Amino acid sequence: QATTPHESEWDAGEIVPGLWVGGLSAAENEDELIRRCISSVVTVGTRLQPQVSWTSVKSQSIANKRYDIEDHPHADLLQIIPSAIRAIDKVMKGRSKKESDARTGVLVHCASGMSRSVAVCIAWLMLRCKMSLDDAHEMVKAGRPVARPNFGFMQSLRLLEERKDVRLAQDKWTRSNK
Known part of the structure; x- marks a missing residue:
């Protein structure tokens, strides 16, 4: 499958319509954010701040x-999951409610778009789309082939799958890491 020039410059993949996962360079690419109707960027990483010079009127929002x-x-992935899921939900739920928002999207990114952001997207699919960990992981890998959450994040996601609730999974994770 051939890629367009835009696709080769865009360090992100679409997981489900409107949910994108990628690296820092995707968050810094104002033209692609606008072209893909991204209305929200979720940054997952310590000391990671996109160097954005979003100057267009379209990107100021x-x-x-x-x-x-x-x-x-x-790292305690489960601690950030509830808030990160809500940030994704703000955009994804709006897509289904208002015709004008039907094309908006959210980019979840970390430095390389391989571990942290991928883990957050997997958790969103598990909790919001009621997918198993394996199915959610495969879906993310289909859109983002470099997806490889670290071992600890995968353990946290397994706990989330077993408990079906972030608080219960976090309690178990906290007890097992003391």
């Missing part, structure tokens, strides 16, 4: 929410 988490197996 792009919301940017940031969550500090290291890409480390002992």
Whole structure:
């Protein structure tokens, strides 16, 4: 499958309509954010701040929410999941309610778009689309082939799958890491 020039410049993949996952360079690419109707950018990473020079009137309304988490197996992914899911929901729920928002999207990114942002998108699919961890992971990999959440994030996602609730999974994760 051939890629267009735009696709080769865009370091992100669409997981489901409107939900994009990618690297820092995708968040810094104002033209592509506008072209793909991205209305919100979710940054997942410590000391990770997109160097954005969003100067166009269209891009001034792009919301940017940031969550500090290291890409480390002992980082507490479950702590940021509830808030990150709500940030994604703001855009995704709006897509189904208003015709004018039907084309808006959200970009979830970390430094490389391989671990932290991927884990957040997997959690969203599990909780909002009622998918298994394996199915959600496969769906994300289909849109973002470099998707590889670290071992600790995968453990957290397994707990989330078992408990079906972030608080219950977080309690178990906290007890097992003391």
